[in-house]
Amino acid sequence: MEKLTLNEPLTLKSGVTLKNKFIMAPMTTKMSFYDGVITTDELNYYALRSGEVSAVITAAANVQENGKGWEGELGVYSDKHIDGLSKLASTIKKKGTKAILQIFHAGRMTDKKKLRGEQPVAPSAVKAERPDALTPRELTESEILQLIESFKQATIRAIKAGFDGVEIHGANTYLIQQFFSPHSNRRNDRWGGSVEKRFTFINQLVDTITNTVNDHAHGPFVVGYRFSPEENETPGIRLKDTLYLVNKLANKNLDYLHVSLNDYKRVSISDEFKEKTILEYIHETINGRVPLIGIGDVRTKEDAGNVLQHSELVGLGRILLSEPHWVNKILNNKENLIRETIAQEDREELIITDGVWGFLEFMMPDRLK
Ligand SMILES: Cc1cc2nc3c(=O)[nH]c(=O)nc-3n(C[C@H](O)[C@H](O)[C@H](O)COP(=O)(O)O)c2cc1C
Secondary structure (H helix, E strand, O other), X not given: OHHHHHOOOEEOOOOOEEOOOEEEOOOOOOXXXXXXXXXXXXXXXXXXXXXXXXXXXXXXXXXXXXXXXXXXXXXXXXXXXXHHXXXXXXXXXXXXXXXXXXXXXXXXXXXXXXXXXXXXXXXXXXXXXXXXXXXXXEOOHHHHHHHHHHHHHHHHHHHHHOOOEEEEEEOOOOHHHHHHOOOOOOOXXXXXXXXXXXXXXXXXXXXXXXXXXXXXXXXXXXXXXXXXXXXXXXXXXXXXXXXXXXXXXXXXXOOEEEEOOOOOOXXXXXXXXXXXXXXXXXXXXXXXXXXXXXXXXXOOHHHHHHHHOOOOEEEEOHXXXXXXXXXXXXXXXOHHHOXXXXXXXXXXXXXXXXXXXXXXXXXXXXXXX
């Protein structure tokens, strides 16, 4: 029974059909050239992980040059990226997997070295509570409008490159989240203040992107939105704010919402939301209006079944790095053959290059041997 549900297709609002419930989560590879152009290693890395999942959401791609968050990042800020992105889309789509490009801007979560001397920009001149964080420069009104335009241009490039959709990366402390956060957004103009006003940027951004798709896509094209439910900073985003956001987004013309969680069982830091998991509160708030991708440390079929109790789709991140054939093994009862860690000698087979290995030492040290 469970096997049937996991392997059943789901048709999204746009008309795109996902062949099963498994989605590869966006994961930065650090494999692109210095200017965001894709490399052959990166294409091979995606080829290995495509085919079994119903969709691959790519690593975050920056929509403006000053939105670069790290070296080796995929770019979508110029037409020069379209050729490489076309190769990426067709690589992912070869065996029936949908290709979704994650589009983003790092905002204050970067530094002058990565921006070749430029000061990072953000909604307000408030630095992140991280070691070595830089104070960003506050964006002007016209720069904010230009940013929305850059997301629009990135969406058009994704369409031209043959992607099946884009995911708006409003999670993990980057620029879109920075507009919603009372920590990074201290503006007194129309873009900041109350929760409603901090939603203004997201509101305009989502509408611009969905309208762009209506105007430019030649067929069904997915638009998804990813968000992080909470911040630790005070002030910071709390689950109450996120439920406001989710409620607003569920009424928009989006194909899915995607929560960013490292553990699907996580419980809120807010006293008023301790009775259920964060995933459950979010799913209840959406109340069937739009599919939700649940995620966070899924390693077994049982985990996948648990996530699907409170979401429509299951996101898979780290497990696909160590086990590219996880989905087939789960669906064919070969769970005992799943590899949960990566050893040095597996790296060539798994296409884990030096850049990404260094990153994984930081992101998932417990899963490296
Ligand atoms: C190496 C690595 C890179 C990541 N890069 C991104 C990214 O580019 N965009 C994003 O939204 N999330 C990123 N994430 C978060 C994942 O999408 C996912 O939410 C997280 O790993 C939890 O899922 P998992 O437990 O299945 O790995 C990254 C995670 C890892 C491990």
